[in-house]
Amino acid sequence: MATSTSVAKLNVQRKQGEVGNxxxxxxxxxxxxxxxxxxxxxxxxLITILSILAPVISNALNVSYQDTNASxxxxxxxxxxxxLGTDDLGRDHLSRLLYAGQVxxxxxxxxxxxxxxxxxxxxxxxxxxxxxxxxxxxxxxxTLNSIPSLFLLLIVAAVFxxxxxxxxxxxxxxxxxxxxRLVRGETFSIREREYILSARASGASPLRIMFVHILPNLFxxxxxxxxxxxxxxILLEAALSFLGLGIKAPFPSWGNMxxxxxxxxxxxxxxxxxxxxLIFVTVLCLYxxxxxxxxxxxxxxxxx
Amino acid sequence: MIKYTIRRLIQAIPTFFGITVLSYLLMTAAPxxxxxxxxxxxxxxxxxxxxxxxxxxxNDPVHIQYLRWLMGDDxxxxxxxxxxxxxxxxLIPLDADGDGEPExxxxxxxxxRGDFGRSFSIKRPVGELIGERVNxxxxxxxxxxxxGLAVGVPIGIFAAVHKGGKFDNSTRVMxxxxxxxxxxxxxxxxxxxxxxxxxxxxxxSRCSPLAIGGxxxxxxxxxxxxxxxFVLATGTIAVYSRYMRASMLDVMNQDYMRTAxxxxxxxxxxxxxxxxxxxxxPLATFLxxxxxxxxxxxxxxxxxxxxxxxxxxxxxxxxxxxYPVVMTVVIIGAVATICGYILSDILYAVIDPRIRFD
Numbered sequence: 001m002a003t004s005t006s007v008a009k010l011n012v013q014r015k016q017g018e019v020g021n022x023x024x025x026x027x028x029x030x031x032x033x034x035x036x037x038x039x040x041x042x043x044x045x046l047i048t049i050l051s052i053l054a055p056v057i058s059n060a061l062n063v064s065y066q067d068t069n070a071s072x073x074x075x076x077x078x079x080x081x082x083x084l085g086t087d088d089l090g091r092d093h094l095s096r097l098l099y100a101g102q103v104x105x106x107x108x109x110x111x112x113x114x115x116x117x118x119x120x121x122x123x124x125x126x127x128x129x130x131x132x133x134x135x136x137x138x139x140x141x142x143t144l145n146s147i148p149s150l151f152l153l154l155i156v157a158a159v160f161x162x163x164x165x166x167x168x169x170x171x172x173x174x175x176x177x178x179x180x181r182l183v184r185g186e187t188f189s190i191r192e193r194e195y196i197l198s199a200r201a202s203g204a205s206p207l208r209i210m211f212v213h214i215l216p217n218l219f220x221x222x223x224x225x226x227x228x229x230x231x232x233x234i235l236l237e238a239a240l241s242f243l244g245l246g247i248k249a250p251f252p253s254w255g256n257m258x259x260x261x262x263x264x265x266x267x268x269x270x271x272x273x274x275x276x277x278l279i280f281v282t283v284l285c286l287y288x289x290x291x292x293x294x295x296x297x298x299x300x301x302x303x304x
Numbered sequence: 305m306i307k308y309t310i311r312r313l314i315q316a317i318p319t320f321f322g323i324t325v326l327s328y329l330l331m332t333a334a335p336x337x338x339x340x341x342x343x344x345x346x347x348x349x350x351x352x353x354x355x356x357x358x359x360x361x362x363n364d365p366v367h368i369q370y371l372r373w374l375m376g377d378d379x380x381x382x383x384x385x386x387x388x389x390x391x392x393x394x395l396i397p398l399d400a401d402g403d404g405e406p407e408x409x410x411x412x413x414x415x416x417r418g419d420f421g422r423s424f425s426i427k428r429p430v431g432e433l434i435g436e437r438v439n440x441x442x443x444x445x446x447x448x449x450x451x452g453l454a455v456g457v458p459i460g461i462f463a464a465v466h467k468g469g470k471f472d473n474s475t476r477v478m479x480x481x482x483x484x485x486x487x488x489x490x491x492x493x494x495x496x497x498x499x500x501x502x503x504x505x506x507x508x509s510r511c512s513p514l515a516i517g518g519x520x521x522x523x524x525x526x527x528x529x530x531x532x533x534f535v536l537a538t539g540t541i542a543v544y545s546r547y548m549r550a551s552m553l554d555v556m557n558q559d560y561m562r563t564a565x566x567x568x569x570x571x572x573x574x575x576x577x578x579x580x581x582x583x584x585x586p587l588a589t590f591l592x593x594x595x596x597x598x599x600x601x602x603x604x605x606x607x608x609x610x611x612x613x614x615x616x617x618x619x620x621x622x623x624x625x626x627y628p629v630v631m632t633v634v635i636i637g638a639v640a641t642i643c644g645y646i647l648s649d650i651l652y653a654v655i656d657p658r659i660r661f662d
Contacts, residue, residue, distance in 0.1 A: 158334055239488055272493070272496060
């Protein structure tokens with residue numbers, strides 16, 4: 001009875017031709033007014049676009065990120081031909097930063113998408129079925145989480161000698177646990193709701209319930225944790241590469257550009273500051289974006 | 305309570321075995337390994353290398369190797385008549401390299417009995433090497449934890465009391481900034497400013513390299529501790545101030561807070577005696593993982609400041625493929641993490657009488 005009346009109400013609303021105030025629509029409206037989040041999105045977009053355009057910019061400035069030149073090492077900022085100077089091997093610093101951005105950003109984004117796909121799928125399945133599947137996955141998660149993550153990554157990095165691709169795979173395949181926990185918990189609560197019961201009653205297959213009825217309702221929490229996860233992975237990649245166990249030469253990454261930073265202290269402080277600032281600003285913006293999306297989707301926040 | 309603790313400990317056993325299997329498999333998959341480490345000299349022939357490999361047992365099936373690493377091999381090949389020559393074996397051949405003579409009796413007692421093997425690069429028992437470095441790690445970790453609590457908790461309380469005010473907003477920004485800043489870069493910049501430019505603080509290490517007979521007591525070298533402690537504490541400050549704020553806000557809505565106010569207590573007494581003390585309860589449960597986390601949480605900071613602790617030791621061991629050391633640190637870290645979680649659950653029940661595990 002209750003279900004049929006609510007369906008009737010829905011029909012009434014549609015007949016009047018009103019635009020539904022769906023949560024997503026409200027959230028997008030809130031997001032458009034959130035200057036700080038928009039600014040953060042702008043900065044991340046800018047850094048991403050500049051990194052993608054690295055070859056174009058390097059060509060236009062007539063510099064290369066890998067040509068070493070022993071006669072022009074440690075050029076200061078705003079040197080003719082090298083706006084951000086050169087590094088210890090005489091390579092143009094600006095183009096190195098941009099190419100490094102390609103590597104660091106793609107590692108962060110793709111690895112986060114990979115761990116999200118694994119984590120969300122496992123989370124929905126375990127949350128929906130529960131029982132022995134759930135027990136096994138939870139055991140795997142608690143085992144993985146008991147190993148200090150940096151050490152686990154260190155061993156794996158030592159075994160796989162990462163190129164950017166293997167590093168993405170390693171980070172992606174080790175990072176899914178937080179997504180699974182989150183999605184599993186949320187699925188537990190969603191599967192008890194009336195609309196899932198109604199979907200079951202109308203004969204929907206488990207697969208359809210999971211991916212048509214449950215998944216869309218997880219959208220906001222997934223996006224929030226995706227933004228934060230990308231930031232975390234960029235930090236992790238930077239730390240691993242800094243230690244010499246992540247991205248290695250010839251590929252530049254913001255982390256491995258700092259590996260020898262301590263020897264630049266007297267000759268080129270900008271070489272120490274620039275890569276770290278880029279990591280910091282990118283990660284900070286991603287965290288702000290995650291926070292902004294969380295506020296936008298929060299049904300308890302008052303402003304509309 | 306005792307029953308619950310025992311149950312949790314038993315539940316931790318499969319997790320522990322999962323960790324050992326996973327890390328053992330990863331280690332055997334790694335390039336290099338014991339044979340390469342022991343036959344590094346260029347004049348070692350292929351036949352000699354094969355014999356070393358056979359003696360070390362790397363040709364045995366993986367499960368036998370795992371068992372040897374876990375439980376030792378002194379019960380797999382032993383000498384029963386005391387002449388120093390092995391005469392019995394179990395699971396593994398008596399004469400592994402096929403030269404007609406039995407291999408020497410097994411001496412390894414296995415990880416479960418506290419024998420972590422010998423370091424490839426330093427050629428000494430790993431247990432000893434770890435023992436020499438634990439103190440440095442604990443010293444840094446405890447000071448960072450104390451600093452993190454001493455700064456983070458008051459910040460959280462004041463932010464909650466003045467919710468929405470300038471202080472609250474600025475600490476919120478600070479918390480995000482502290483979590484977004486790469487730890488290693490923060491360390492580098494601080495070394496650059498305070499060490500290289502201002503010459504106020506040393507650029508790294510635990511004490512002066514000129515100190516005779518090891519490092520002096522801690523009060524004689526505080527300046528070495530300042531920067532790494534601060535860098536390590538930033539994360540703790542960020543996390544604890546946020547949790548303390550949330551917990552304090554929670555407590556401030558409780559009836560007993562209104563009662564305290566209604567009966568005319570001073571604002572200070574209401575906030576600190578009735579509020580903050582209750583707000584600390586959920587935080588106490590963090591202490592379990594935090595204390596054990598000290599053992600493994602400082603690797604990057606230790607590395608940047610050349611702090612001679614477990615973390616930097618482990619990183620160097622990974623770089624030099626010194627697997628016994630890496631494995632030991634991983635296992636210690638994992639056991640510490642498991643204990644931390646169990647301790648935190650037990651603390652929760654001890655501190656908060658509303659929670660019962662039955």
